[in-house]
Amino acid sequence: MMNGRQYEQSLRELKLEVYMFGRKIDNVVDDPIIRPSMNAVAATYELAQRLELADLMTAVSHLSGKRINRFCHIHQSRDDLVQKSKMGRMLGGHTGCCFQRCVGMDALNALSIVTYDIDAKYHTSYNERFLKFLAHVQENDLTCDGAMTDPKGDRSLSPHQQPDPDLYLHAVEEKPDGLVVSGAKAHQTGAVNSHEIIVMPTIALREEDRDYAVSFAVPSDTQGITYIIGRQSCDTRKLEAGSVDVGNRLFGGHEALVIFDRVFVPWERVFMCREVEFAGFLVEKFASYHRQSYACKVGVGDVLIGAAQTIAEYNGTAKASHVKDKIIEMNHLNETLYCGCIACASEGHKEPSGTYCVDPLLANVHKQNVTRFPYEIARLAQDIAGGLMVTLPSDADLRSPEVGKWIEKYCRGAEGIPVEDRMRILRLIENLSLGTAAVGYLTESMHGAGSPQAQRIMISRLVDLKGKQRKARRLCGITSDHGSGKA
Ligand code: SF4
Numbered sequence: 001m002m003n004g005r006q007y008e009q010s011l012r013e014l015k016l017e018v019y020m021f022g023r024k025i026d027n028v029v030d031d032p033i034i035r036p037s038m039n040a041v042a043a044t045y046e047l048a049q050r051l052e053l054a055d056l057m058t059a060v061s062h063l064s065g066k067r068i069n070r071f072c073h074i075h076q077s078r079d080d081l082v083q084k085s086k087m088g089r090m091l092g093g094h095t096g097c098c099f100q101r102c103v104g105m106d107a108l109n110a111l112s113i114v115t116y117d118i119d120a121k122y123h124t125s126y127n128e129r130f131l132k133f134l135a136h137v138q139e140n141d142l143t144c145d146g147a148m149t150d151p152k153g154d155r156s157l158s159p160h161q162q163p164d165p166d167l168y169l170h171a172v173e174e175k176p177d178g179l180v181v182s183g184a185k186a187h188q189t190g191a192v193n194s195h196e197i198i199v200m201p202t203i204a205l206r207e208e209d210r211d212y213a214v215s216f217a218v219p220s221d222t223q224g225i226t227y228i229i230g231r232q233s234c235d236t237r238k239l240e241a242g243s244v245d246v247g248n249r250l251f252g253g254h255e256a257l258v259i260f261d262r263v264f265v266p267w268e269r270v271f272m273c274r275e276v277e278f279a280g281f282l283v284e285k286f287a288s289y290h291r292q293s294y295a296c297k298v299g300v301g302d303v304l305i306g307a308a309q310t311i312a313e314y315n316g317t318a319k320a321s322h323v324k325d326k327i328i329e330m331n332h333l334n335e336t337l338y339c340g341c342i343a344c345a346s347e348g349h350k351e352p353s354g355t356y357c358v359d360p361l362l363a364n365v366h367k368q369n370v371t372r373f374p375y376e377i378a379r380l381a382q383d384i385a386g387g388l389m390v391t392l393p394s395d396a397d398l399r400s401p402e403v404g405k406w407i408e409k410y411c412r413g414a415e416g417i418p419v420e421d422r423m424r425i426l427r428l429i430e431n432l433s434l435g436t437a438a439v440g441y442l443t444e445s446m447h448g449a450g451s452p453q454a455q456r457i458m459i460s461r462l463v464d465l466k467g468k469q470r471k472a473r474r475l476c477g478i479t480s481d482h483g484s485g486k487a
């Protein structure tokens with residue numbers, strides 16, 4: 001297993017084509033806007049070195065028998081699934097942001113199931129290819145980007161109907177030694193901190209869309225791949241001197257638009273090629289795992305609740321009964337989220353491939369809660385923080401020889417609390433609820449791993465409504481099932 005430093009070094013060896021603010025970034029690792037996101041992924045390496053976290057952060061590979069980072073592991077039991085949820089909460093609390101590495105773990109697990117099932121139907125050799133790739137990932141302790149979301153263009157049109165065929169990533173040419181693909185993947189979490197990009201289709205597909213039913217893995221610096229970093233609210237604060245105004249001075253996340261311009265994929269790296277009926281299945285498996293992964297938001301919620309309690313104390317309002325009650329409400333919501341990610345793991349099952357998968361209904365319910373509760377937790381944190389969170393002068397004003405004394409005098413809260421500390425905690429709440437980390441804590445909670453409607457469709461599909469009707473009818477003495485099935 002690599003440690004944080006070795007991981008950082010491994011990224012320096014990549015030759016990525018990265019653009020931000022219209023310019024090519026030559027030194028990605030040290031770029032002040034990207035670096036906090038690299039630090040967050042590095043934490044997944046660094047914490048795996050700690051003996052007391054070994055159960056959480058590491059597992060024994062079912063391929064090699066060696067101890068590996070849990071992010072490279074294929075779940076072999078329900079306990080593995082539960083540990084994954086606990087690891088997500090712990091890391092969310094440690095970093096206070098999106099630590100990015102889960103998408104790759106979820107893609108690996110989904111492919112371990114789906115490649116096996118495709119082979120069972122078509123006698124192909126995708127699973128063997130996949131296991132070879134997995135061994136490479138485990139042996140080298142790699143970070144993978146699980147790339148699912150296509151740009152999608154006109155949402156009312158299927159992939160092959162789009163005026164521009166590249167709006168969904170697809171095979172454009174078949175060669176004796178591999179496949180050539182074009183298209184893009186949007187919103188790619190942690191893309192430039194990844195060694196490998198694992199591509200999957202984004203929706204269930206029909207026969208006319210068969211060129212879009214492709215899944216494969218390529219090294220992140222493969223020729224033809226370009227990354228364009230997405231903006232985040234308040235991102236340029238990272239370019240300023242001083243550490244107060246960024247809120248989270250250690251960690252962050254990033255997303256990128258990843259362009260594939262005639263990228264060549266050797267056959268041994270192709271895990272699905274035109275088996276259309278398995279595209280939707282792969283999407284569902286990945287989505288179930290990734291909806292469980294939103295255990296991370298519980299950890300970030302822990303940070304925000306801790307920040308809210310701290311500012312209440314700094315403001316001198318912590319003893320007010322309504323403030324106490326708001327903190328209880330925040331904890332209630334956050335622990336309810338935790339219930340969901342633990343429950344879907346505890347109710348996991350073994351797939352034919354041997355991989356353990358979460359309960360899909362409970363994973364979808366969990367993620368549906370995640371689309372809502374963090375917003376309410378953030379609202380309550382802002383309520384407790386007060387308006388100063390958004391009108392506070394800058395770090396530079398605090399240090400100014402001219403006006404610093406006025407900040408010291410008028411931004412003071414409870415007796416004995418340094419003004420700088422009050423500013424720091426306010427900026428952290430701002431960061432989590434409005435700034436760069438709000439991308440991860442709020443909008444990603446809404447749309448990451450599928451927007452709310454995607455979970456509602458899955459809930460309606462997975463729930464046993466007829467069974468519930470039977471229970472109701474039996475109790476009140478209805479013996480016939482007339483009308484049943486009519487909406
Ligand atoms: Fe992992 Fe959460 Fe970030 Fe998704 S949002 S990659 S689950 S930390």
Ligand code: FE
Pocket residue numbers: 189444448449
């Ligand atoms: Fe995500």
